[in-house]
Amino acid sequence: MIPVYEPDLSQLEEDYLLDAFRSGWISSKGEYLARFEETFARWVKVRYALAASSGTTALHLALLALGVKPGDEVIVPALTYVATANAVTYAGAKVIFVDVDAASWTLDPKDVENHITDRTRGIIAVHLYGRPARMNRILPIAERHGLWVVEDAAEAPGARILGRPVGGIGTIGCFSFFGNKILTTGEGGIVTTNDEQLAQLVFRYRGQGVSMTVTYWHDLVGYNYRMTNLAAAIGLAQLERYPQIIAAKRRLARWYTERLASIEGIGLPAPLDWADEVCWMYSVLVPRRDEVRAQLAEAGIETRPFFFPLYRLPIYYDSTAYLPISENLAKMGMNLPSSTRLTEEQVDFICTTLSKIVRKTKPVEFTTAVWPAQVAEERSMVIQAASHADST
Numbered sequence: 001m002i003p004v005y006e007p008d009l010s011q012l013e014e015d016y017l018l019d020a021f022r023s024g025w026i027s028s029k030g031e032y033l034a035r036f037e038e039t040f041a042r043w044v045k046v047r048y049a050l051a052a053s054s055g056t057t058a059l060h061l062a063l064l065a066l067g068v069k070p071g072d073e074v075i076v077p078a079l080t081y082v083a084t085a086n087a088v089t090y091a092g093a094k095v096i097f098v099d100v101d102a103a104s105w106t107l108d109p110k111d112v113e114n115h116i117t118d119r120t121r122g123i124i125a126v127h128l129y130g131r132p133a134r135m136n137r138i139l140p141i142a143e144r145h146g147l148w149v150v151e152d153a154a155e156a157p158g159a160r161i162l163g164r165p166v167g168g169i170g171t172i173g174c175f176s177f178f179g180n181k182i183l184t185t186g187e188g189g190i191v192t193t194n195d196e197q198l199a200q201l202v203f204r205y206r207g208q209g210v211s212m213t214v215t216y217w218h219d220l221v222g223y224n225y226r227m228t229n230l231a232a233a234i235g236l237a238q239l240e241r242y243p244q245i246i247a248a249k250r251r252l253a254r255w256y257t258e259r260l261a262s263i264e265g266i267g268l269p270a271p272l273d274w275a276d277e278v279c280w281m282y283s284v285l286v287p288r289r290d291e292v293r294a295q296l297a298e299a300g301i302e303t304r305p306f307f308f309p310l311y312r313l314p315i316y317y318d319s320t321a322y323l324p325i326s327e328n329l330a331k332m333g334m335n336l337p338s339s340t341r342l343t344e345e346q347v348d349f350i351c352t353t354l355s356k357i358v359r360k361t362k363p364v365e366f367t368t369a370v371w372p373a374q375v376a377e378e379r380s381m382v383i384q385a386a387s388h389a390d391s392t
């Protein structure tokens with residue numbers, strides 16, 4: 001089976017990890033942590049970077065530092081990983097889902113404006129699958145309404161918008177270092193910001209709310225969301241090898257695009273003229289996606305479907321919501337194998353197999369017109385599931 005992702009680990013990660021282990025600094029203090037945070041801050045061109053135990057806890061820390069509380073509303077794209085919305089829920093606030101735009105698959109600035117109310121406090125822009133959100137349109141909207149913008153850059157370290165690294169453009173940036181992300185520490189995350197006060201609050205919430213000056217003095221309820229020095233050792237090696245990793249990702253995206261661009265019935269990610277993307281997961285849109293995925297699996301090729309629009313999950317279920325672009329992308333989108341270790345021969349095999357399958361399943365017209373019926377069918381299933389959950 002060709003896996004959808006594999007971490008890119010080398011001798012350097014092993015050396016640093018062993019060095020951290022042998023130093024005895026295996027918990028959340030140590031030289032690697034300090035070096036990792038400093039290097040990351042320089043790399044994203046921000047003043048502060050604070051390592052966390054995961055991308056999810058990084059997001060929660062960001063929202064805590066921003067003072068998000070019950071009664072607040074936070075705008076989130078419907079098409080993202082569930083952790084983006086969960087962080088808002090942890091803070092007690094209400095998630096307001098808005099649609100993405102068809103070209104970038106990220107927050108649609110117009111739909112953001114449609115959903116701003118008196119209770120809106122901020123916007124989480126997600127750089128989905130390595131494709132940067134339209135920050136140059138979102139930031140002015142936020143400014144006009146006095147809102148903060150958190151960048152969920154979990155899937156896009158190294159991407160740039162008009163030359164600026166993502167994660168250093170909004171009020172706060174958050175990254176994930178889960179095993180299948182572009183950079184990994186096993187489990188881990190980091191918060192980036194230029195704001196000293198926010199950085200201090202993130203520091204304190206991360207470490208049980210301890211005072212900056214008095215030991216064992218706690219004047220807010222914090223968490224233990226720290227990263228270990230062991231994880232940071234792996235992370236530092238990953239950062240030092242980043243040019244190599246990104247070059248491999250760019251080459252992979254080029255291989256896929258060259259082979260798939262001329263195949264009828266396969267939708268490719270549109271080039272973004274405002275950003276350099278990083279291709280976390282090379283993604284395509286195909287009709288009858290689930291059938292195509294099953295046939296690819298039979299041929300030994302693992303893929304992943306796009307996320308569900310989050311308002312369709314039982315935990316965020318909203319029977320009145322229907323965001324058409326998110327619905328269509330969720331229906332047709334899938335991630336192809338995207339690890340840096342793939343060879344050109346493997347990409348050839350994947351593309352040839354995919355083309356054959358798509359040609360066979362072609363009878364469905366490649367238009368959005370066919371989707372509402374199928375979506376309606378699935379919606380009724382979700383409604384049944386939800387009403388069942390209510391009654392038990």
Ligand SMILES: *Cc1c(COP(=O)(O)O)cnc(C)c1O
Pocket residue numbers: 054055056057080081083084126152154155175176177178187188189
């Ligand atoms: C992976 C991911 C997260 C969460 O990161 P973890 O390290 O798994 O907690 C958050 N948002 C997005 C968009 C992600 O892809």
